[in-house]
Amino acid sequence: MTNSTKTEKFQYLLQQPSSFILPGAYDSMSARLIEEMGFSAIYATGAGISNAQLGWADVGLTSLKEIVDIVGRMTDVTTVPIVVDADTGFGNAINVIRTVREFERAGVAAIQMEDQVSPKKCGHFNGKDVISKDEMVNKIKAAVDTRRDENLAIIARTDALAVNGIGDALERAHAYVEAGADVLFVEAPTTLEQLEQITTSLKGIPQIINLVEGGKTPLLSLDEAEKLGFKIMLCANTVLRSAIKGITNSLNVLKEEGSQKNLSDLICTWEERQSLFKLHQVKEWEKEYLYNLNQK
Numbered sequence: 516m517t518n519s520t521k522t523e524k525f526q527y528l529l530q531q532p533s534s535f536i537l538p539g540a541y542d543s544m545s546a547r548l549i550e551e552m553g554f555s556a557i558y559a560t561g562a563g564i565s566n567a568q569l570g571w572a573d574v575g576l577t578s579l580k581e582i583v584d585i586v587g588r589m590t591d592v593t594t595v596p597i598v599v600d601a602d603t604g605f606g607n608a609i610n611v612i613r614t615v616r617e618f619e620r621a622g623v624a625a626i627q628m629e630d631q632v633s634p635k636k637c638g639h640f641n642g643k644d645v646i647s648k649d650e651m652v653n654k655i656k657a658a659v660d661t662r663r664d665e666n667l668a669i670i671a672r673t674d675a676l677a678v679n680g681i682g683d684a685l686e687r688a689h690a691y692v693e694a695g696a697d698v699l700f701v702e703a704p705t706t707l708e709q710l711e712q713i714t715t716s717l718k719g720i721p722q723i724i725n726l727v728e729g730g731k732t733p734l735l736s737l738d739e740a741e742k743l744g745f746k747i748m749l750c751a752n753t754v755l756r757s758a759i760k761g762i763t764n765s766l767n768v769l770k771e772e773g774s775q776k777n778l779s780d781l782i783c784t785w786e787e788r789q790s791l792f793k794l795h796q797v798k799e800w801e802k803e804y805l806y807n808l809n810q811k
Contacts, residue, residue: 522666525596525624528555529721534741537598539751541567546589547791557593559586561600562637563755575634579605579614587621596624603635604628608657615661625668628654638674638702639730645675648687652694659695671696677703685716692720703731714744721746
């Protein structure tokens, strides 16, 4: 798979018998860290980007252009597939056409869209609403028809469970598969019984379980999720929340002690920082393209 495209790599992951964890990144640094830790794919989290880049909750405030710019930087510094959270597709089916074109140019391996009304909310917030099944079906068809690379995966998410119940959510999921979705994502089930109902009803297509610490869905291990029939265990904002905790702890020490002397256990080393951000690569470029100028 070394010379494969990122879309081919993601399709390969979907076809493997084992399930995999999909951690969420909110900028280029977190994306790089996820790859450096050996994960096989990255999730560009809409909630995390809203939190980290805008400083606001996940209530549909981000624009297509903002997400495309940030995700483009992520794809530029990583080699593993990136799944982008495209919210509602940023509008109707016509908007979806532009959304798919923009993200495909940005180098993503998969595009996830949901059937919430716009502006949307985090899938684990209360007070959501959904568009009609038929409207979402047409948005999926528009995405499938627009993609230039047939390996670009279209992920269909339904938030109907919290709004209309499990029956409507499953009916929508089946319709979304018929419309051409490659992966299904039934958001915010609240019990193990619902999780089993989802995978039993939707056999034959890869499915996502979204595990949010403190959210509506029971937390499972990867082994447990795989046994239930889920292909992807999405941990969308574990990295973001770890960063918030770590920054808070470091700032508390700095504020209380007025010194950095006792921060060594809370921060990475100088060498770790420069390694992550590829200072060695920059130095190699300097030797190749700049130093010879000083010798003339």
